[in-house]
Amino acid sequence: MSQQSSKPEAPKSGGWIKPAVEYGPIVLFFISYKIWGLMPATAVLVAASVAATIVGYLRAGRLPWAPIITTAIVVVFGLLTLIFHDDTFIKMKPTVVYTLFAATLWGGLLLKKPLMERLMGTSLKMDHAGWRKLEARFALFCAGMAVLNEVVWRTQTENFWVNFKFGSIFLTFLFMATQLPMIKRHMLPDPAESESKGAAGE
Structure with missing residues (x-):
């Protein structure tokens, strides 16, 4: 019973860590910029990113590589x-992050070891073909965001770029929403559900 009750807590904790580490500092950066300007907002972003990473680690006991690299x-x-x-440095930062993620994801595809499957395979059950599609599309999204950030x-203007940086959160969610039909097509059947249906049929 104790083992079964501990399993649901991991996704809940992970679900809290990911948005807090990845998006919380951006929200604080956006608010700080509107109040104090770019330089103070940059200091807030650095402090908030480090704090979110530390809190996330203390909460979960570990963190995926992506938020750690992003914070660094x-x-x-x-x-x-x-x-x-x-x-210039802070404006180029998203370009560097997106480019690094795109290159890493494409590297996993070339090595026939999709990185997203290894990182998320325990929480999202898809077949190998689905993971390859998702990783390829996410790599293209990251590359596109890197180019878009450079153009912007x-x-x-500086204010337009800050608004774009904040809006990138919604662009990411929108992209993931467009992938849901593909994810559903490649979902693997739940073994527990299959067993229960088999038992009911008997």
Whole structure:
């Protein structure tokens, strides 16, 4: 009984960690920018990213590699922005993160070891073909976001870029929503459900 009761807690904890680590600092960055401007908001982003990562680790006992790498890049580019008082670094940070993720995902596909399947396979039961499709599409999404970030920060105002950075949260959710039909087509049957149906048939 104790083992069964502990299993549902892991997805719940993981579900809290992912948005807190990935999106919480961006929300605080957006709010801080509207109040104080870019440099103070960058300091808030660095502090919030580190704090979210630490809290997430203490809560779950471990963290996926993606938020850890993202936090490290935020700290490096954020500190460079503050030290040199040059907003180029913080504006390029999303480009670096998206490019790194896209390259890593494509690398997993080339090695025929989809990274997303290894990271999420315990919580999302799909066949191998489905994981390859999802990873390829997510890699393309990351590459597209990297290019889009470069276009936006180089051609638009600072305020427009900050709004775009905040809006990238919704773009990510929208992208994942468009993948739901494909995910459903490649979902594997639940063994427990299959056994219960078989028992009912007998």
